[in-house]
Amino acid sequence: MYKKLASHTLIYGLSPYLPRILGLFILPIITKDLTTLDYGIYGVILAYVAAIEVLKDLGLNMILYNSFTKMPHQFKWMWRSIYGFLTLWNLGYAVIAAALIYWIVPPEAFKNVWIIIALNLLPIVFFGPTQLIGRVYFQMKEKPMEIAVRTVIFGVLTIVLNLYTISYLKMGYMGWFWSSCIVGLLTNISFWYPVNIKYKLTPIFNFKWKQMKRNLSISLPTVPHYYSSYIIQTSDKAMLSAMNVSTGEIGGYNFAATFGGLFGQLGNALGQAVRPLFNIYYKSNNYRKVREIIFVMQLLFFTLTFLASLWLKEIFSILVKNKELATTYPIAIILIMAVNYRPMYFGSVNVLIYGEKTKKLLYVTFIASLLCVVLNFSLIPVWGIWAAVFSTYISFLYMGYSGYFLKEFKVVDVPFYPLAWLVATLVLTVSAYFAVELTLIFKFAISLGLLFVGVFLTKKLINKRKNG
Numbered sequence: 193m194y195k196k197l198a199s200h201t202l203i204y205g206l207s208p209y210l211p212r213i214l215g216l217f218i219l220p221i222i223t224k225d226l227t228t229l230d231y232g233i234y235g236v237i238l239a240y241v242a243a244i245e246v247l248k249d250l251g252l253n254m255i256l257y258n259s260f261t262k263m264p265h266q267f268k269w270m271w272r273s274i275y276g277f278l279t280l281w282n283l284g285y286a287v288i289a290a291a292l293i294y295w296i297v298p299p300e301a302f303k304n305v306w307i308i309i310a311l312n313l314l315p316i317v318f319f320g321p322t323q324l325i326g327r328v329y330f331q332m333k334e335k336p337m338e339i340a341v342r343t344v345i346f347g348v349l350t351i352v353l354n355l356y357t358i359s360y361l362k363m364g365y366m367g368w369f370w371s372s373c374i375v376g377l378l379t380n381i382s383f384w385y386p387v388n389i390k391y392k393l394t395p396i397f398n399f400k401w402k403q404m405k406r407n408l409s410i411s412l413p414t415v416p417h418y419y420s421s422y423i424i425q426t427s428d429k430a431m432l433s434a435m436n437v438s439t440g441e442i443g444g445y446n447f448a449a450t451f452g453g454l455f456g457q458l459g460n461a462l463g464q465a466v467r468p469l470f471n472i473y474y475k476s477n478n479y480r481k482v483r484e485i486i487f488v489m490q491l492l493f494f495t496l497t498f499l500a501s502l503w504l505k506e507i508f509s510i511l512v513k514n515k516e517l518a519t520t521y522p523i524a525i526i527l528i529m530a531v532n533y534r535p536m537y538f539g540s541v542n543v544l545i546y547g548e549k550t551k552k553l554l555y556v557t558f559i560a561s562l563l564c565v566v567l568n569f570s571l572i573p574v575w576g577i578w579a580a581v582f583s584t585y586i587s588f589l590y591m592g593y594s595g596y597f598l599k600e601f602k603v604v605d606v607p608f609y610p611l612a613w614l615v616a617t618l619v620l621t622v623s624a625y626f627a628v629e630l631t632l633i634f635k636f637a638i639s640l641g642l643l644f645v646g647v648f649l650t651k652k653l654i655n656k657r658k659n660g
Contacts, residue, residue: 218351222358223514230365231443231517233301239429240296241289241312246419248285248316249324251411252278254545256325260332261471268393270403271325276395277404279320286313298433304366311369315376319384325393326383331464339464342382350375413550420557424564424587428580431568437576440516445577448520451504452527455497459534462489466538474546479604482539489535490613494620495646497532501525501624502635523581525628529621530585533592536613540595549600556598560591585621589614 252274259270290309297305330338350371357367387393432442466485473481500507504521512518544552564587571579595601596610627638 218355218359219511220513222355223512223517225359225362226364226514228440228443228447228516229300231446232438232440233298233443234365234368235429235442235446236298236433237293237296237301237308239433240292243419244285244289244292246415247288248282249278249321250281250408251414251550252407253324253328254411254414254550255407256328257332257467257471258546258548260328261468261475269396270407271329271393272396273399273404274407275321275325275393276397276399278324279395280397282316282320286317289313289316301365307366308369311373314373315380318377319380320395322380322387323383326387329387329391329393332468334468336465338386342379346375346379346382349378410548410550414545414553416554416558416561420561420591423561424584424591428564428568428584431565432572432577432580435569435572437572441577444516444520445523445580447517448523449527451500451524452531455493455500455528455531456534458496459493459531462535463538467542470538470542471546474543477605480606482542483606483608486535486539486608489538490532491646491649493532493535494616495642497528498620498624498642499639501528502627502638504528505628506632521628522625523577525625526581526585526621529617529624530588532617532620533588536608536610537592537595539608540593540598540601540610543604544595544598544600547600547603552598552600556595557591559594560587563587563590589617 255274256271259267263270290313293309293312294305297308301308327339330336353371353374354367357363357370361367363370429442429446432445466489469485470482473479501524504525508518508521508524541553541556544550544556564583567583567586568580571583575582593610593614596608627635630638
């Protein structure tokens with residue numbers, strides 16, 4: 193089991209990391225041609241676009257996952273119906289997105305507003321949910337290489353296009369939008385043939401409305417659930433802008449947040465790798481196996497995030513050639529350590545999703561996002577960008593652990609010890625924040641010690657899995 197899980201996680205995880213690592217190496221080049229204003233403009237627009245992006249799929253991706261497991265001989269009809277419905281819906285979504293971008297684009301970028309709108313919406317208008325259908329199909333068929341190859345190729349292409357548009361053509365923030373549009377179109381094209389021709393998952397436009405209404409009654413409550421990730425991770429930039437924090441300061445915060453995003457991508461990779469496996473274990477009520485996997489993932493996250501945070505000052509000094517951006521490493525540490533919520537989050541939320549208790553997700557994710565908003569509006573006038581940092585961290589912790597205290601989780605017959613993992617997360621975060629300023633010899637000693645402890649505990653956990 194672990195060999196397969198590890199290989200799939202590495203494939204899902206390393207495939208986006210290879211271009212991201214390449215992206216780190218070009219930072220010294222492109223940061224010479226970018227300002228905090230560029231990061232601020234891009235971050236604000238991206239924040240608002242992400243605000244409604246969850247509406248693009250209306251939560252129907254959950255129906256794709258569940259129908260594959262629960263109705264293995266009929267899922268294609270369900271998928272084709274959803275494909276047709278979302279293709280039509282995405283046209284309406286594009287109109288809504290265009291109006292939003294026009295309304296919120298910062299004054300410094302208004303001269304490019306129509307180009308920005310077109311670049312954001314062309315892949316959606318031409319291809320609809322094609323990429324979604326293809327990715328979920330390969331994920332549930334346990335064919336990670338189909339996704340990984342595309343991720344690497346188009347990820348590297350994104351980096352090359354960013355380098356060309358930003359540092360050669362000197363396009364500033366517009367370089368990101370052009371790169372995203374080109375890569376978005378090419379990615380959809382790569383999925384179109386296998387989805388529509390090879391596997392015959394062509395869209396059905398005369399779908400049954402009764403069945404679609406039932407699907408939507410299950411999926412729509414997940415929209416606030418998925419929307420919460422936007423509110424916690426991205427809306428803070430929109431709120432900072434609305435509360436008159438300078439675009440330059442927002443740009444610095446946005447830059448630091450990209451490093452937290454690197455570990456968020458690892459969390460996404462783990463989620464993709466374990467989703468098919470978890471569904472099998474849920475079907476047989478084997479929660480002990482689920483707990484075992486969750487605990488191993490949590491130890492892995494603790495080790496990687498702490499080590500990265502410990503050495504982040506040195507990493508910034510090497511990679512970042514902009515003095516303003518180089519000073520943001522303390523912010524990045526908190527945002528990196530915040531991502532440690534992710535493995536334990538899988539352990540509770542996936543139980544609710546598989547059981548189609550979607551309304552109960554609101555008690556976890558919606559309240560977490562509401563907490564984030566309240567903290568931001570209360571504290572940003574006092575603490576500025578640091579309010580956004582701590583509101584993100586606190587909200588993620590709530591989202592990661594609150595699900596274990598819902599009565600719907602009582603169907604799970606093994607303990608997950610959420611409070612113990614929560615305390616460990618807090619202790620490691622405080623330690624990382626202060627340890628980053630230690631001398632190199634102390635950092636080497638801590639790194640070796642942590643690696644030893646992490647490997648020892650992981651092996652011990654795996655070896656004792658039969659005893660629970």
